Amino acid sequence: MIKRIAVLTSGGDAPGMNACIRAVVLTAAAYNIDVIGFHHGYNGLLEEDYQTLLPQHVQHIIQHGGTILKSARCKALYTEQGAIQAAEVLHKLQLDALVIIGGDGSFRGALAIAQHYSGQLIGVPGTIDNDVDGTDFTIGFATAIDTALDAIDKIRDTADAFERIFLVELMGRHSGYIALSAGIAAGAEQIICPEFGPVTKAQLAKLLVPIQHAQLLRGKSSYIMVVAENSYPGGTTALAEELSAELGTECRACILGHIQRGGKPVGADRILATKLGAYAVEQLVNGAHLMMAGEINQQAVLYPLTQTGERKKQIDPYLVRWQQQIASD
Ligand code: F6P
Numbered sequence: 001m002i003k004r005i006a007v008l009t010s011g012g013d014a015p016g017m018n019a020c021i022r023a024v025v026l027t028a029a030a031y032n033i034d035v036i037g038f039h040h041g042y043n044g045l046l047e048e049d050y051q052t053l054l055p056q057h058v059q060h061i062i063q064h065g066g067t068i069l070k071s072a073r074c075k076a077l078y079t080e081q082g083a084i085q086a087a088e089v090l091h092k093l094q095l096d097a098l099v100i101i102g103g104d105g106s107f108r109g110a111l112a113i114a115q116h117y118s119g120q121l122i123g124v125p126g127t128i129d130n131d132v133d134g135t136d137f138t139i140g141f142a143t144a145i146d147t148a149l150d151a152i153d154k155i156r157d158t159a160d161a162f163e164r165i166f167l168v169e170l171m172g173r174h175s176g177y178i179a180l181s182a183g184i185a186a187g188a189e190q191i192i193c194p195e196f197g198p199v200t201k202a203q204l205a206k207l208l209v210p211i212q213h214a215q216l217l218r219g220k221s222s223y224i225m226v227v228a229e230n231s232y233p234g235g236t237t238a239l240a241e242e243l244s245a246e247l248g249t250e251c252r253a254c255i256l257g258h259i260q261r262g263g264k265p266v267g268a269d270r271i272l273a274t275k276l277g278a279y280a281v282e283q284l285v286n287g288a289h290l291m292m293a294g295e296i297n298q299q300a301v302l303y304p305l306t307q308t309g310e311r312k313k314q315i316d317p318y319l320v321r322w323q324q325q326i327a328s329d
Contacts, residue, residue, distance in 0.1 A: 014140025134303025135294025
């Protein structure tokens with residue numbers, strides 16, 4: 001029987017993590033389970049840096065971005081010694097289970113700990129990147145899209161006024177989910193994602209042709225290219241410089257960066273976070289171990305942690321096809 005669990009947030013923070021912590025704590029309270037929260041991801045676990053989490057500690061946090069538990073990436077966990085130490089702390093603190101709110105990298109940490117820990121481990125997908133298999137959406141993705149969209153709309157205003165070409169770089173690590181979604185919603189003329197294959201310097205023409213085509217058709221006007229990070233070898237600023245040289249027209253780069261990780265979670269993220277946090281605790285009570293609590297077709301589901309990073313999750317092929325069609329028309 002589960003009596004005491006811990007929760008931590010790990011890796012890149014994502015809007016909605018607080019809502020998830022709240023759901024974990026409130027659901028655990030309903031089952032008379034004690035909860036502690038480790039600070040700074042796995043670092044807090046290794047350093048025994050934690051706090052008790054009672055329902056009153058998670059009051060009115062649902063609307064806040066970031067994470068009250070703080071987050072971090074933990075290099076020590078990549079070593080055997082780190083995983084052993086983490087398991088020792090979990091045993092010492094008499095924890096029956098650990099809930100890990102994070103992305104695929106954080107789940108790799110959980111798998112390492114599992115080699116030495118006799119309790120249960122469950123993951124909840126929290127990352128703006130939406131690059132975790134076994135769930136339609138990750139906590140934070142919906143908010144990140146809206147944040148990016150708001151920024152691109154503003155860039156469009158100035159791009160229109162100056163009839164300029166802008167390259168807007170969005171996050172996503174190695175996934176084009178944010179770029180494709182925000183690019184489509186912003187009406188970007190071109191979208192570049194890692195999934196479309198690498199753009200080498202030799203292939204710059206591939207990007208130039210649609211711009212030149214648009215210039216021919218519309219004359220001088222604003223043109224927005226959304227570029228997922230890690231799409232071009234030298235980065236988006238280098239890409240803008242090279243396109244400028246080829247076109248003979250100035251192309252401006254705007255790197256949106258960490259603004260995409262902050263802000264109040266939108267409703268969809270608060271609801272998803274609440275559902276998955278609650279479901280994770282319920283499934284721990286039912287005996288779940290080495291699983292991720294995800295949602296597919298609005299149904300909460302368990303998915304093996306070992307498979308969350310297998311990259312089966314594809315960006316929407318319909319939108320990809322449509323975007324490529326309109327970019328070349
Ligand atoms: O995984 C979330 C994310 O924001 C990615 O989109 C991005 O590549 C990375 O984290 C940035 O990490 P850091 O905050 O360490 O620069």
